[in-house]
Amino acid sequence: MSKRNINMVIGLDLDGVLVDHTDLKIRLAKRLGFNLLPKDTPTEVMNKILPEGRWRELQHLLYSDPKLSLLSPLMRGAKSMLNNFQKNKIDYLLISRRKSTVQALKLLEKRGLWPEYFNDKNTFFVVEPEDKNIKAAEFGVTHYIDDERRVLEKLADVRHRFLFDRHRVFPETDFYKKIHSWPEFYEYLS
Ligand SMILES: [Mg+2]
Structure with missing residues (x-):
């Protein structure tokens, strides 16, 4: 530079x-019954795959759960x-x-x-x-x-x-x- x-x-x-939330998103989605690939994990892709309620649930775990939110x-x-x-x-x-x-x-x-x-x-x-x-x-x-x-x-x-x-x-x-x-x-x- x-x-x-x-x-x-x-x-x-x-x-x-x-x-990088790729792996954690895949894990959490699996918990909710969805099998995702890394290419499915960008927010603007994933929020179309998961129904809205499930997506919100996953986001809550990803960003607010005291333990899970610290894993990525x-x-x-x-x-x-x-x-x-x-x-x-x-x-x-x-x-x-x-x-x-x-x-x-x-x-x-x-x-x-x-x-x-x-x-x-x-x-x-x-x-x-x-x-x-x-x-x-x-x-x-x-x-x-x-x-x-x-x-x-x-x-x-x-x-x-x-x-x-x-x-x-x-x-x-x-x-x-x-x-x-x-x-x-x-x-x-x-
Ligand atoms: Mg972002």
Whole structure:
């Protein structure tokens, strides 16, 4: 990464971007009677496979259950990327739509991201996709990475939108750039 990137401000989503829920989603779906493959686990795919009530039930376990919500690992390469941001003095912040923020913070702590990489000053929880845009604009976010297209669609004030498409299931569009791994993001920073 070069010095010219110093004016970048990177906005990060938590679930499906910094944290990889693939295996846990498959496990929880199985518990509810659905056999899923990794490619079925992105939110915008899975919420069409599971009936609404089941999907809500699964989300509750995934994000709010005191034990289950702490099981998912970090996305491969996420910590190296954060180290790079720090080393190159690139500003970054987390904007998540988690409702159960207590469990989200516990997970960040358990995975060694809090307070080493995230703290009160660069971590924000909002409600609606539109709120992500408001928060991003407030901090002058230049690049935002999310795993949901419907969120990226609302980020009108962010110049560079990235879809973290870990399982390569979504189409290419002009509206966002697709990445499927953290190392792939490096290419856009150099
Ligand atoms: Mg997400």
